[in-house]
Amino acid sequence: MRGSIEVVPPKKLVGLSFSGTFPALVAEMPKVWESFLQRQGEIPFVIQPSICYDVSQENHAYQWYTEYVVTEVERFEEIPPGMIGITLPERTYARFTHTGPMEQVQQTYRQAFQWLGDEGYRIDETALRMERYDERYIPARHPRERAENAYDIFIPIL
Numbered sequence: 157m158r159g160s161i162e163v164v165p166p167k168k169l170v171g172l173s174f175s176g177t178f179p180a181l182v183a184e185m186p187k188v189w190e191s192f193l194q195r196q197g198e199i200p201f202v203i204q205p206s207i208c209y210d211v212s213q214e215n216h217a218y219q220w221y222t223e224y225v226v227t228e229v230e231r232f233e234e235i236p237p238g239m240i241g242i243t244l245p246e247r248t249y250a251r252f253t254h255t256g257p258m259e260q261v262q263q264t265y266r267q268a269f270q271w272l273g274d275e276g277y278r279i280d281e282t283a284l285r286m287e288r289y290d291e292r293y294i295p296a297r298h299p300r301e302r303a304e305n306a307y308d309i310f311i312p313i314l
Contacts, residue, residue: 159268162310186296189296194274196227201233223260249311255305257302264309284312
């Protein structure tokens with residue numbers, strides 16, 4: 157697996173979030189995705205309605221994780237009740253594409269981290285990671301086991 161290096165411009169994102177331990181995250185994120193997809197139409201000023209992001213903030217020291225299920229907006233003028241707005245600064249990422257059933261995604265991440273190490277890149281552990289979803293695969297909409305599932309993984313690098 158090869159990655160590509162991309163500078164992603166700043167993004168304004170609006171959606172839902174969940175924080176908890178990793179087991180709680182695994183249990184709750186499908187519900188967060190379902191809720192987000194049901195409420196996505198409430199979000200004004202969306203740039204591309206067919207694109208969603210799962211943005212991850214990981215605190216390994218405390219084993220605490222925050223996930224944001226969001227879409228990109230032009231501005232934060234009106235954030236629907238119960239939703240949040242976050243801004244991601246411009247950042248350099250290594251981009252990879254996972255293709256296949258979701259049960260294989262950990263293998264994709266292992267290969268991505270291996271490639272980064274082999275190529276001499278350092279991961280920015282303080283920055284947020286992103287997964288970009290589009291018509292190829294949307295959690296809670298498409299079956300996890302579909303062979304044609306595909307989405308993009310953005311790992312922040314220094």
